Amino acid sequence: MGIKVQGNKIYLPKIGWMRFHNSRAIPTGFTIKAATIRQRQDGWYVSVRIEDKTIPDYILKPLTDIKSVLGCDLGITKLVHLSDGHQVKNPKCATNKKTKRTLKIRQRRVNRKVKGSKNRKKAAVLVGRLHQKISDKRQAYQWEIAGLIASRKVDVIAVEDLNVSGMLKRCRVKVDETTGRFLSNGQSRKKGLNRSISDASWSELIQKIEYMAAKSGKVLIKVNPKHTSQKCNACGHVDASSRDKEKFICVACGHIDHADINAAKNIKELAVSNIASIVCGDSAKLEPRGSKRPKYCKEISARSMSKRVEPGNLSNKDIKAAMS
């Protein structure tokens, strides 16, 4: 301990009193717990952690009281798709055309300067400034979106439990067995996707959503994203060929939806079944999509199929019924 703030001065242990820009006054009743100092391109920043023990913790809604769930599917073309049909655009702070170009030009200016020279350092500062600006923009946007999602009138927010580091892995090296030469493994194409994934920084966004949701008493549930983009939300049929870029057309029942909104609805459904199994106390069901699920799907698919047949066209079932 020993951190003190007085006007525009801060006392840091081992450093002493320092002048700083006091951007936000510490509210009365709070005690300073810790300070974090970090260096960014344009200077040093200090963030102060404060605590007031008289303020109660956020109370999360008990799972038995849950009535509505919102599913969120994270993407690149659109940053978030919600199960209620809303979409959040992706500003692509670092990977848009203009920023990519500026970054390239500034980086090239650094590379052209003599190594170790003053001018090279000056040019490098400009690259760093741009990186900082991108990061600031992304942070601000993510807080805005997290607030927006958390303010929806639902009890639970469901997101995918993403393995982002696994997605960012490089493609496996392909070697021609006879000649021993390296073959194209698609890594150069993947590089662009990797950059877009990093730029979208989903896990940071999920963290912010979790924080904002907790603030308003909502629960965040992470579900296993396996098959959520391939499964039909109407009949439960899983097939990769149902997906045609942005469109989802079920090969089993003909259900048509936006591919990512279909995924968001699946995420919502998974969360609902997870909550149900937790509430019922059946932890065995917690492993989603066991052997029971496909059977249930088949029944539904048969029913919805006969429903979706175009009027005027008799389905096989109708013909059979008419014949008997």
Ligand SMILES: [Zn+2]
């Ligand atoms: Zn279907």
